[in-house]
Ligand SMILES: Nc1nc2c(ncn2[C@@H]2O[C@H](COP(=O)(O)OP(=O)(O)OP(=O)(O)O)[C@@H](O)[C@H]2O)c(=O)[nH]1
């Protein structure tokens with residue numbers, strides 16, 4: 455069988471799982487987000503800060519994707535997520551919808567109003583895999599270099615939200631914020647951009663307010 459056909463079959467099977475996840479979450483009013491970034495951009499830290507601020511108002515369930523370890527799920531649980539599950543892909547560079555379905559099978563969905571899936575740190579492969587999410591958020595940070603959106607365009611083009619993290623480090627790195635804004639908006643003029651620092655919490659108020667509105671279906 456030609457390789458192309460096999461690749462199409464795998465992605466078609468993934469899409470079937472993704473559709474099943476939407477059918478599971480939508481009737482319950484649970485909205486979902488796929489968090490993607492390069493390794494270390496700050497996905498887990500942003501989740502920790504967000505959950506600590508919103509946990510009294512919003513039940514947030516988190517699925518943590520990593521190659522190995524349960525370190526991120528432990529951080530998220532300590533922050534006060536209502537449900538948490540760690541997926542270890544053992545070398546796979548992205549999450550797939552069947553993995554998310556298996557994690558959701560372990561959740562009490564009555565305890566979840568917003569589902570956030572932290573994907574494997576990688577700016578390429580995760581983009582090809584629909585996880586049944588309503589929204590894609592890409593996090594980029596000032597320590598990565600300001601050419602990343604132009605070098606890895608597809609993930610930014612397909613997202614609805616970009617978070618630029620680690621603003622506190624701007625004085626110490628060569629990073630042109632305006633250049634990054636221009637790059638991402640050239641790839642996708644509809645992108646919503648949040649600029650923040652998880653360290654100083656600058657910009658966290660606006661992000662959390664927007665996220666709460668999204669979770670409540672007001673966006
Ligand atoms: N200075 C500074 N450091 C930050 C900020 N946000 C996160 N970090 C640090 O960046 C490092 C990586 O953060 P994580 O949240 O673990 O990143 P991640 O994207 O979840 O990483 P992976 O799961 O490995 O892909 C940690 O040492 C964080 O403390 C920030 O706004 N400013």
Ligand SMILES: [Mg+2]
Nearest residue numbers: 497498526572
């Ligand atoms: Mg992480």
